[in-house]
Amino acid sequence: MLQAARLPQGHAGRPAARAARLRRTPLLRASACAGLRATRADRCSSKSPAPSAARSRREAVQLLGKPLAMDSARQRTACQAIPGSKEDEAAFNSFLTRFSATDEERQRAGEVVKTVQDALHRMPDISVSRVEPVGSFGRRTMVNDFDVDLQAYVVAFQGRTLRYPEDWQPDGALQTSIRGMVAKGLGAGGVGGVKLVTIADDPYYRHVLQVGHKNLIWEQHEMLMRPVYDNPGAAMYDQLRERADTAALTKVTQSCSDDVKRVVRVTKAWVRRLEEDGRLQGHKGAPGDPRISSVALEVLVMAANQLQFRRRAPSGYELFVEALRLIVAAVEQQEVVMVDAGEWGYRRELGERCAAKNWKDHSVRIIHPTDPTCNLARPREQRPEPDWQGLANEARQLLELMAKDTFDAVRKRSTLGLL
Structure with a gap:
């Protein structure tokens, strides 16, 4: 049974809504993300040639x-x-x-993930392109009595397609509206098992970004990290970028x-x-x-x-x-x-x-x-x-x-x- 939900604060580029904590399993984090184009290019060195399409996931596993x-x-x-x-x-x-x-925990986690995914896709004023498992659950490194994190990518809100960066300003008004609507949909909307939904005021969960393309995880990673790999000496840490690229870290850890x-x-x-x-x-x-x-x-x-x-x-x-x-x-x-x-x-x-x-x-x-x-x-x-x-x-x-x-x-x- 869901015990609580937290919807993090957000402005441009990272998980926007944290929802649904189970007593024994999940904390579900839904997030909004906004889309830009990216081309696959060199990530290994600013001077080395771009990797070819033939560089497969299997090679990445071997490199680990x-x-x-x-x-x-x-x-x-x-x-x-x-x-x-x-x-x-x-x-x-x-x-x-x-x-x-345990098998029971995994089963309950899967049930709650489906519940929240279905609820997000049913909300009439929010369009979600996809929902990715992230955190320890997504990386398959969870310890028993674990949380479940989900990252949802919001591409439209109240009938309007969201654009980056103009729709993701630091004032947080759009993010507050999105989180409020998700909280209402999960709680007051009567989603099965949800007992309490709260909106967190935590700077650690304040960013929102939308990306909507084919090969979305890769393209989002490429779009976010390309400037860093091109000019590492001038690159500065950005919490927005780190959170928006969570799914890439999940891919790395899953390959272990x-x-x-x-x-x-x-x-x-x-x-x-x-x-x-x-x-x-x-x-x-x-x-x-x-x-x-x-x-x-x-x-x-x-x-x-x-x-x-x-x-x-x-x-x-x-x-x-x-x-x-x-x-x-x-x-x-x-x-x-x-x-x-x-x-x-x-x-x-x-x-x-x-x-x-x-x-x-x-x-x-x-x-x-x-x-x-x-x-x-x-x-x-x-x-x-x-x-x-x-x-x-x-x-x-x-x-x-x-x-x-x-x-x-x-x-x-x-x-x-x-x-």
């Missing part, structure tokens, strides 16, 4: 498993593997299964192997439990929540996987160990964490050219796979800074235990026992 050039400190730590016995790996793999969403996603889930569950237990600053649901970004944790594990591929495909146990090491390196050695996202991303040297104007002076730097101006670990507007140092301390303690004992023993003696 290839190593990146790392500094000497990272090369050293990447090769200092904690040996795990077959018993340790078996115990760890069994442990991972505890964090996958199931083994990587399982380690993502246990890492996220462990960090959330540390927060809820008071071992890190902040806790779930607190006002001004300083929680460590879920996406940042996902990117950390993806980067750890690429580091391990310098030698061979890692087991789940080895990948978890490398993810813990990378947390320590990112916090205490100021290691810049980047992921090769294949055709959706950029080369490391291009990403580093975005540093000076965007994240060079940040204490922790975990760079967005498709947007090199975006540091996923950056301080957030109107939010306390997450406790990254506390997480590094916890990761180091866990590594010390894992170097000395079996995984089953470590789980009983460490913070993994909180799970």
Whole structure:
């Protein structure tokens, strides 16, 4: 049963409506987006030739498993593997299964997604071109008891086709009207299961953008990121651009192997439990929540996987160990964490050219796979800074235990026992 809905504030270019939170599963985010043309062009370097149509999704998947050039400190730590016995790996793999969403949760999430999609398409004054699953649900990295995010693309409102940028001005009047109508349609309109719909006043969810073309996710990504890839030294972070390109990040994460996603889930569950237990600053649901970004944790594990591929495909146990090491390196050695996202991303040297104007002076730097101006670990507007140092301390303690004992023993003696 739907417990609540939040419709974020918006002006040009990003998710416009957040709707429908389930007690056990979903938070549904509907968004409006406005359309511009884009041509497929080079994203890897401003000087290299444009990728051909033959560069397939399969190649992008392969790239996600290839190593990146790392500094000497990272090369050293990447090769200092904690040996795990077959018993340790078996115990760890069994442990991972505890964090996958249940079949019941997946079924309920699907039912709610369909409910909201159908409701949006039935609203007479709002024309929605498509609805994309995003967030952890869309990326298939959700931990049990998860939220569901949806991003809806609004192309017309009250009989008028919406244009960018003239219809998406910062005053937010249009976005307020759209969110209000969606809230009414989901709540007062009697959509099954909806108990409460509220409109959030949160700068984190204020942007709206519409794009309407064939190959929409790719073309929107290309339109948004082309200026950044063409001139990375001058590019500045833009929350509008980051949010509007959410579906591209979803594509990147979906292409990761199931083994990587399982380690993502246990890492996220462990960090959330540390927060809820008071071992890190902040806790779930607190006002001004300083929680460590879920996406940042996902990117950390993806980067750890690429580091391990310098030698061979890692087991789940080895990948978890490398993810813990990378947390320590990112916090205490100021290691810049980047992921090769294949055709959706950029080369490391291009990403580093975005540093000076965007994240060079940040204490922790975990760079967005498709947007090199975006540091996923950056301080957030109107939010306390997450406790990254506390997480590094916890990761180091866990590594010390894992170097000395079996995984089953470590789980009983460490913070993994909180799970």
